[in-house]
Amino acid sequence: MRRRKRMLDDLDQDIRDHIERETQDNIDRGMPPEEARYAAVRKFGNVTRVKEETREVWSFVWFEQLMQDVRYALRTLRKNPGFAGTAILTLALGIGATTAIFSVVDSVMLKPLPFPTADRLVRIGSVFVANGHGGVASYPDFLDWRARNHVFEGMAVSRTNDFTLIGPREPLHLQGAVVSAQLFSLLGVTPALGRSFLPEEDNPAAANGTDPVILSYGLWQREFGSDASVLGRTIRIGDQPFTVIGVMPQAFQFPIQADPIELWTTIGVDAAGGANAMTAQRGAHYLDVDGLLKPGITLEQAQAEMATIALTLNKEHPENKPRTVRIVPELRGLIGALRTPLLVLLGAVGFVLLIVCLNVANLLLALATGRHKEMAVRAVLGASRRRTISQLLTESVSLGLLGGGLGLALALASLRLLVRLIPMDVPRLTAVGLDARLLTFSILLSLLAGMLFGLAPAMQASRISLTDSLKESGHGPGEGKERSRLRDALVVCEVSLAVVLLVGAGLLIQSFLHLTRVDPGFDPHHVLTFQLDSPAGLQDSRGPAFFREVVTRLRALPGVSSASAVASLPLTGDNIASSIEIEGEPTPMGSRPTADFNAVEPNYFRALGTALLAGRDFTERDDSKSTPVVIVNRTLARRFFPNQNPLGKHVRTGIGNGYGPGESPMREIVGVINDVKQSGLGADAAPEVYAPLAQSPFGTMLIVVRTANDPRSIVDAARLQVASLDKNTPIYHVETLDQYFAQSVSEPRFITLLLSGFAGLALLLASLGIYGVISYIVVQRTREIGIRMALGAEAGEVVLSVLRRGLLLAAIGATIGLAGAFGLVHLLPGLLYGVRATDPMTLAAAPLVLLMVAAIASYIPARRAARVDPMIALRYE
Amino acid sequence: MSTKEQRDRIELLQGTLDLLILRTLLLGPAHGHAIAKAIEFKSDDVLQVEQGSLYPALHRLIKRGWISAEEGTSENNRRAKFYRLTPKGRRQLALETNKWDKLAGAIARILQPAEQEGES
Numbered sequence: 001m002r003r004r005k006r007m008l009d010d011l012d013q014d015i016r017d018h019i020e021r022e023t024q025d026n027i028d029r030g031m032p033p034e035e036a037r038y039a040a041v042r043k044f045g046n047v048t049r050v051k052e053e054t055r056e057v058w059s060f061v062w063f064e065q066l067m068q069d070v071r072y073a074l075r076t077l078r079k080n081p082g083f084a085g086t087a088i089l090t091l092a093l094g095i096g097a098t099t100a101i102f103s104v105v106d107s108v109m110l111k112p113l114p115f116p117t118a119d120r121l122v123r124i125g126s127v128f129v130a131n132g133h134g135g136v137a138s139y140p141d142f143l144d145w146r147a148r149n150h151v152f153e154g155m156a157v158s159r160t161n162d163f164t165l166i167g168p169r170e171p172l173h174l175q176g177a178v179v180s181a182q183l184f185s186l187l188g189v190t191p192a193l194g195r196s197f198l199p200e201e202d203n204p205a206a207a208n209g210t211d212p213v214i215l216s217y218g219l220w221q222r223e224f225g226s227d228a229s230v231l232g233r234t235i236r237i238g239d240q241p242f243t244v245i246g247v248m249p250q251a252f253q254f255p256i257q258a259d260p261i262e263l264w265t266t267i268g269v270d271a272a273g274g275a276n277a278m279t280a281q282r283g284a285h286y287l288d289v290d291g292l293l294k295p296g297i298t299l300e301q302a303q304a305e306m307a308t309i310a311l312t313l314n315k316e317h318p319e320n321k322p323r324t325v326r327i328v329p330e331l332r333g334l335i336g337a338l339r340t341p342l343l344v345l346l347g348a349v350g351f352v353l354l355i356v357c358l359n360v361a362n363l364l365l366a367l368a369t370g371r372h373k374e375m376a377v378r379a380v381l382g383a384s385r386r387r388t389i390s391q392l393l394t395e396s397v398s399l400g401l402l403g404g405g406l407g408l409a410l411a412l413a414s415l416r417l418l419v420r421l422i423p424m425d426v427p428r429l430t431a432v433g434l435d436a437r438l439l440t441f442s443i444l445l446s447l448l449a450g451m452l453f454g455l456a457p458a459m460q461a462s463r464i465s466l467t468d469s470l471k472e473s474g475h476g477p478g479e480g481k482e483r484s485r486l487r488d489a490l491v492v493c494e495v496s497l498a499v500v501l502l503v504g505a506g507l508l509i510q511s512f513l514h515l516t517r518v519d520p521g522f523d524p525h526h527v528l529t530f531q532l533d534s535p536a537g538l539q540d541s542r543g544p545a546f547f548r549e550v551v552t553r554l555r556a557l558p559g560v561s562s563a564s565a566v567a568s569l570p571l572t573g574d575n576i577a578s579s580i581e582i583e584g585e586p587t588p589m590g591s592r593p594t595a596d597f598n599a600v601e602p603n604y605f606r607a608l609g610t611a612l613l614a615g616r617d618f619t620e621r622d623d624s625k626s627t628p629v630v631i632v633n634r635t636l637a638r639r640f641f642p643n644q645n646p647l648g649k650h651v652r653t654g655i656g657n658g659y660g661p662g663e664s665p666m667r668e669i670v671g672v673i674n675d676v677k678q679s680g681l682g683a684d685a686a687p688e689v690y691a692p693l694a695q696s697p698f699g700t701m702l703i704v705v706r707t708a709n710d711p712r713s714i715v716d717a718a719r720l721q722v723a724s725l726d727k728n729t730p731i732y733h734v735e736t737l738d739q740y741f742a743q744s745v746s747e748p749r750f751i752t753l754l755l756s757g758f759a760g761l762a763l764l765l766a767s768l769g770i771y772g773v774i775s776y777i778v779v780q781r782t783r784e785i786g787i788r789m790a791l792g793a794e795a796g797e798v799v800l801s802v803l804r805r806g807l808l809l810a811a812i813g814a815t816i817g818l819a820g821a822f823g824l825v826h827l828l829p830g831l832l833y834g835v836r837a838t839d840p841m842t843l844a845a846a847p848l849v850l851l852m853v854a855a856i857a858s859y860i861p862a863r864r865a866a867r868v869d870p871m872i873a874l875r876y877e
Numbered sequence: 878m879s880t881k882e883q884r885d886r887i888e889l890l891q892g893t894l895d896l897l898i899l900r901t902l903l904l905g906p907a908h909g910h911a912i913a914k915a916i917e918f919k920s921d922d923v924l925q926v927e928q929g930s931l932y933p934a935l936h937r938l939i940k941r942g943w944i945s946a947e948e949g950t951s952e953n954n955r956r957a958k959f960y961r962l963t964p965k966g967r968r969q970l971a972l973e974t975n976k977w978d979k980l981a982g983a984i985a986r987i988l989q990p991a992e993q994e995g996e997s
Contacts, residue, residue: 007936007939007946010958011932014909014932014958015929015932017908017909017910017957018909018910018913018928021910022910022928025914043927043928044927044928044929045927045928045929045930046929047929049929050929050930050932050933053930053932053933054932054933054936056933057933057936057937057940058936058940
């Protein structure tokens with residue numbers, strides 16, 4: 001920089017010296033002094049230009065030119081407010097939508113997990129060899145995995161659990177987690193206060209000891225007033241005493257999910273109960289397992305070793321169905337099935353942005369027509385082609401940045417609405433918002449978009465033949481040949497992209513309609529549900545009696561037509577899979593078929609509105625002393641008792657609670673009910689077995705209350721009834737079945753809504769593109785049309801000839817788009833229900849819709865063409 | 878295309894001037910005017926470059942490190958800026974001369990048959 005200044009400071013003096021020397025030479029040769037000086041100056045050339053060029057050698061020419069170009073670009077845009085406004089607005093829509101979707105995708109599935117060890121954390125799933133289903137592991141399997149592997153630094157289990165904190169005020173329902181003591185050290189996180197769990201705390205507490213608990217920062221603040229003396233204090237959770245040993249840092253969450261986790265305790269609580277404990281059963285698959293890879297070990301190496309261990313375990317325990325291990329990066333495991341819809345949305349919005357770019361490119365081409373002379377003059381004055389292109393690109397990039405700025409504002413404004421559309425169970429959404437990553441993304445996107453839509457028009461505009469354009473008046477017929485071909489191509493691209501989006505949206509809309517028309521097997525209206533823990537703790541014989549009392553009291557409330565209780569509600573997918581054995585078909589444990597197991601109180605099917613197809617409902621006499629009975633669903637009856645009457649037949653379920661250790665008894669089928677969609681509207685019904693709660697106690701039940709009017713109106717009364725039975729038992733998860741219904745379609749609704757919006761936008765933009773091109777053609781052909789009309793052509797013929805051009809472009813685009821759609825729809829099947837990805841109706845409808853819109857978009861300028869007054873048209877030049 | 882040809886021509890001229898400056902400075906340091914004179918004299922006045930265009934070229938060569946500039950006094954005891962070939966510039970000159978010879982040779986080979994045809 002200093003060298004540059006010194007060199008340039010001397011330049012004036014150098015040039016003066018030079019000319020002086022040359023003058024002296026000339027005088028020496030005999031010229032008169034005046035002439036000698038004149039000759040010297042002439043020989044030197046243009047002093048100003050020499051200085052300019054020398055300065056350029058040292059300056060950041062590109063930067064100075066850039067600033068100059070930007071100033072010029074902004075001036076050009078100000079001079080064409082209509083163009084600039086349209087371009088900036090469409091760009092803002094495109095970049096805004098893309099930025100908004102990206103912010104969600106980034107926040108949910110791209111940002112690294114907030115743990116120091118995040119890059120080595122993996123989710124280790126235990127899945128059936130037969131179908132790859134499953135994911136949760138049993139504790140004995142986990143212990144063997146952990147002991148036998150050489151690839152993991154450590155492994156930990158976790159599961160979420162509902163807890164009731166009995167505090168000084170109202171009992172508080174909390175979502176917590178039961179974890180391995182080692183978990184926090186695997187995550188690389190230490191408590192903000194107190195200590196972490198000790199390895200020996202994975203065992204149940206000693207006879208008169210207490211289990212340890214670690215609180216979340218939020219819970220510590222809210223319920224314990226940020227009091228550090230809480231450490232060592234004994235608190236009551238449910239009916240158990242726990243000792244507070246630590247408080248986690250403020251932002252800490254694990255498992256990461258939409259609802260916050262408020263406390264952690266160790267797997268020791270599951271280990272209580274000796275041989276009957278959940279942790280003692282190799283068949284009880286209910287735990288998530290996370291592992292920390294040793295440094296340098298790849299996922300594949302870990303996968304290979306764990307698969308071998310799983311194979312050995314299968315051999316050692318032939319009574320269990322063969323399982324294997326599936327390892328995925330932790331974040332991938334967390335996002336799971338959300339990946340596809342999010343990526344599809346990102347792709348779709350990318351298409352919209354592409355269409356926007358094509359549209360703006362088209363506008364730029366139209367603008368360039370008017371600037372033809374400007375370009376020619378630039379060229380004549382010595383602007384190189386590269387220089388002209390860089391000027392034009394500066395214009396388009398400025399446009400991109402202006403549109404991007406507005407787009408970012410739009411994105412941020414609409415983000416809250418977008419987040420509200422997203423299904424509630426999507427994790428990591430709280431972090432959605434403006435941050436450095438999003439800002440960088442939107443700036444890069446704007447620059448990229450500017451380059452993208454600016455490059456072709458700039459190349460086009462700068463490639464001019466001087467003689468032609470100076471001769472031309474600006475819109476002669478020959479000039480636009482190449483340019484209009486480029487515009488046609490852009491419109492064809494727009495149309496084809498729009499068709500792809502239309503096909504996608506069409507498929508999703510159909511699939512969504514199918515889904516909402518599915519018969520769920522029950523009547524979701526006018527039903528209130530809430531969750532309740534039996535105060536006596538897990539699986540105590542007093543539990544069923546408590547729930548029965550609650551149900552009886554609720555049934556007596558005014559406006560309640562029926563009430564009951566169930567272990568897992570429809571549509572939630574919270575099913576308990578159990579092996580079953582059919583009467584007369586003895587099968588070894590490992591190869592028994594599976595069915596969903598559920599426990600209910602009498603009248604459950606009536607409260608749910610599910611039809612009893614045969615036999616009887618449970619009664620209050622079906623208790624632990626009477627014959628073990630079950631009710632099965634239609635799918636089970638058909639699959640295992642084809643062409644037989646299932647009533648009176650017997651099945652044995654793998655879940656044997658209520659009957660102590662050992663194999664549970666054969667249970668008599670006393671009824672058959674209609675299929676209920678347990679795992680979601682899109683899932684086929686699985687075989688199901690319902691047992692009476694009294695013969696199969698559960699510690700946590702969902703109360704189901706059918707009301708005559710608004711189910712919400714009885715919430716307070718229900719709360720009061722429960723509190724009067726046990727003041728330390730809160731009711732929670734208070735929701736109507738309609739809400740469950742809405743939630744179960746919230747993900748398809750979300751993606752369908754957004755994709756349809758994008759398709760609509762694409763359609764609008766593509767029609768604008770067609771409109772623009774046809775209008776341009778009409779203006780270009782004004783003279784020709786005038787002559788034709790003067791020679792007696794009918795207005796109808798003129799309209800038709802213009803219309804034909806628009807439809808031709810649309811048809812070419814639609815064909816290409818259809819081919820593209822064919823290639824892309826295979827990404828959708830996971831999201832489709834009741835409609836094939838290659839649904840002929842949709843594939844036919846999308847291009848038709850587009851052709852219709854194209855017809856309208858070209859009819860408007862076509863009609864204008866027909867109204868051309870021949871006299872004016874001929875005088876036009 | 879006209880613009881493309883124009884650009885190539887400018888580059889060729891630029892490179893040639895650079896080469897001539899380097900060659901001149903091989904004989905020893907010189908000030909600007911002396912370099913211009915030397916080029917004109919050596920080429921029997923065939924190459925009549927605008928003397929001014931020498932300066933951007935000199936600065937370009939300084940920036941690339943091929944020549945250096947230093948203060949000195951000229952024949953008649955006047956203050957002047959002298960330009961001197963650097964070792965890096967010397968290597969560059971050898972490279973450029975070689976390239977130029979090849980180019981000149983190639984063009985000569987192309988042009989020769991045309992002359993013969995013209996004669997016959």
